Amino acid sequence: MTDTDVAPAVPADLPKTPSGTRRRAWTVTLLLVVFMMINFADKSVLGLAAEEIRQDLGLSASAFGLASGAFFLLFSISGAAVGLLADRIRPKWLLLAMAVLWSLSQAPPAVGGGLAVLITSRVLLGAAEGPAFPVAQQATLSWFPNHRRNLPGALIVLGITLGVLVAAPVLTWVIRHHGWRSAVAAVALVGVLWALLWIPFGGEGPYAAASGITASAGPGDRGDAAAVTGPVPGRPRTPYRRILATRTWIGATAAYFGTYWVIAFALVWLPSYLRDALGYTSAGATQVLMLVWGLGGIVVLGQAGLTGRLLRRGTASRWARGGVGGVLLLIGAAACLALPMAPAGAVTAVLLVAGFGLPGAMSSVAVTTVTELAPADRRGGALGIMNAVVTTAGLLAPTLIGHLVDVRGTQGYQYAVLITGVVLLLSGAAALSLIDPDRDAPRLST
Numbered sequence: 025m026t027d028t029d030v031a032p033a034v035p036a037d038l039p040k041t042p043s044g045t046r047r048r049a050w051t052v053t054l055l056l057v058v059f060m061m062i063n064f065a066d067k068s069v070l071g072l073a074a075e076e077i078r079q080d081l082g083l084s085a086s087a088f089g090l091a092s093g094a095f096f097l098l099f100s101i102s103g104a105a106v107g108l109l110a111d112r113i114r115p116k117w118l119l120l121a122m123a124v125l126w127s128l129s130q131a132p133p134a135v136g137g138g139l140a141v142l143i144t145s146r147v148l149l150g151a152a153e154g155p156a157f158p159v160a161q162q163a164t165l166s167w168f169p170n171h172r173r174n175l176p177g178a179l180i181v182l183g184i185t186l187g188v189l190v191a192a193p194v195l196t197w198v199i200r201h202h203g204w205r206s207a208v209a210a211v212a213l214v215g216v217l218w219a220l221l222w223i224p225f226g227g228e229g230p231y232a233a234a235s236g237i238t239a240s241a242g243p244g245d246r247g248d249a250a251a252v253t254g255p256v257p258g259r260p261r262t263p264y265r266r267i268l269a270t271r272t273w274i275g276a277t278a279a280y281f282g283t284y285w286v287i288a289f290a291l292v293w294l295p296s297y298l299r300d301a302l303g304y305t306s307a308g309a310t311q312v313l314m315l316v317w318g319l320g321g322i323v324v325l326g327q328a329g330l331t332g333r334l335l336r337r338g339t340a341s342r343w344a345r346g347g348v349g350g351v352l353l354l355i356g357a358a359a360c361l362a363l364p365m366a367p368a369g370a371v372t373a374v375l376l377v378a379g380f381g382l383p384g385a386m387s388s389v390a391v392t393t394v395t396e397l398a399p400a401d402r403r404g405g406a407l408g409i410m411n412a413v414v415t416t417a418g419l420l421a422p423t424l425i426g427h428l429v430d431v432r433g434t435q436g437y438q439y440a441v442l443i444t445g446v447v448l449l450l451s452g453a454a455a456l457s458l459i460d461p462d463r464d465a466p467r468l469s470t
Contacts, residue, residue, distance in 0.1 A: 065125075158411045178325055341393065
């Protein structure tokens with residue numbers, strides 16, 4: 025065992041956070057959980073209404089895949105750009121602007137229009153939502169020291185699950201009884217209501233470190249001194265290229281890419297896969313979707329608890345974060361690779377739920393890993409660039425799957441699941457072999 029295999033023990037005499045600050049921290053966290061719920065309800069509308077939209081607009085599977093993938097055309101670019109801005113502009117105002125813009129972008133298709141309007145709306149929606157996850161994580165984690173970040177970080181990821189769990193039955197009902205355009209209007213209105221709540225209650229915490237934002241709480245554990253004081257005077261900022269060149273950042277990004285591939289598949293094509301290829305009714309497909317996202321939520325919370333416990337016991341992040349996340353990805357890979365050959369029935373359902381439900385925990389692992397790795401005044405950019413790279417999976421997966429379905433019919437879904445298994449296999453291997461913040465973080469401070 026090397027010296028990087030043992031993390032420093034958490035100091036026993038850390039200053040206690042005032043109760044008022046703790047209440048505010050959890051209030052902000054709750055608001056940002058709802059923020060991510062709305063974010064993924066927006067994303068899930070097209071997948072839930074796939075058949076209705078294709079019939080209404082006369083779209084092929086490839087055209088629908090293109091319209092869905094258009095969401096990610098500017099998603100990655102805006103994610104990186106706003107991530108860099110988050111090191112200079114208060115995340116509170118960035119998050120408010122996102123919520124307002126993504127609500128406005130959904131107004132045109134809610135009113136009318138064809139494929140061109142739908143694609144334009146999704147491109148604008150993607151640009152507005154691209155930075156949402158990293159900036160929401162940055163704002164949330166600014167309220168907690170490193171060894172306390174796993175639970176709030178996981179709760180933000182849980183917002184993704186809750187968003188789909190709530191959206192699936194509610195939006196399915198709206199689509200069935202009032203049409204898919206009414207469902208788009210509903211999620212846009214909820215976004216506006218959230219923005220009105222965020223203005224008085226949102227904000228950054230005592231561990232924020234973006235330029236112009238200083239913190240007032242006492243120092244936390246390793247990695248948080250800079251979060252309290254900001255950049256050290258006289259010391260040049262760490263270039264982003266050094267952070268992006270670390271094996272930890274590369275491993276976290278590659279692992280998270282696999283997770284986002286699964287998320288994109290699940291949001292856009294999984295409802296159709298369940299109905300068209302596996303023979304589920306609309307109600308049955310909704311139930312399976314809720315199982316997938318429900319398992320994802322349980323695993324996210326379980327991973328947070330396990331990782332937090334391991335870190336408090338002195339286990340290195342290499343194993344507490346990279347090891348736990350990597351194993352979940354590999355189990356998901358095995359399930360997806362076995363799924364096309366499995367007999368129909370309960371075995372298929374179990375493999376599908378495992379293959380699409382387990383990898384989601386890597387979202388939280390990747391963010392907390394990069395937050396631990398990057399200097400405090402570079403976290404927003406490091407997270408934003410990671411998100412930009414990762415979310416290219418959102419453009420690739422729906423487009424590729426739509427093409428496979430057009431060329432191979434329902435058999436195309438089976439090829440898509442096998443490709444997903446290979447992507448998860450490579451992602452899990454990257455997490456296990458590359459992630460090691462205890463090795464790479466000290467090198468960035470020299």
